Amino acid sequence: MNFDNNKPIYIQIIEDIKKKLIRGDIKLGDKMTSQRELAKEIKVNPNTVQRAYREMESMGLVKTLRGQGTFITEEIDTLKEIKNDMASEVLIKFIQDMRSLGFEDDEMISLIKEYQQKL
Structure with a gap:
């Protein structure tokens, strides 16, 4: 992922996930990559990814199930x-x-x- 210095990284992560969802690269109900794995993959601080996931959950874009992981919403x-x-x-x-x-x-x-x- 190439980051824009003019926008917070956590927002760019959210936008990237939204684009992938719209394009169909990820589907409704799909399990998300763990926060630590994603942080390592895109080379950012795990706290940044945690903030993105927390924001997406408050937006209703994802849902975290304790012990199972984080999943994309199933709401069309x-x-x-x-x-x-x-x-x-x-x-x-x-x-x-x-x-x-x-x-x-x-x-x-x-x-x-x-x-x-x-x-």
């Missing part, structure tokens, strides 16, 4: 909400950046259609 509505929230963040940033460059809404839409055809 939570997945839909995460997907919509992340899409909104990306779109808002895109629109703000394009407007700061002087683009009007209709110009943005034209550019999106043009580049979409190229992909």
Whole structure:
């Protein structure tokens, strides 16, 4: 994982897990890597991973079962909400950046259609 110095690492860990869930790399109900294993894997302090897991649990993204581990939620509505929230963040940033460059809404839409055809 490549970390951005402008954002706390625990938030980046959460965002990475959300992206993996949205892409289907991890599934609803999947068991999470243990906190220590993940910390070792991504080379961060275990306390940072612990904070990420704690935040995800308070968000309802994961559930910890004593003696069994931490599991991704099985709630499909939570997945839909995460997907919509992340899409909104990306779109808002895109629109703000394009407007700061002087683009009007209709110009943005034209550019999106043009580049979409190229992909």
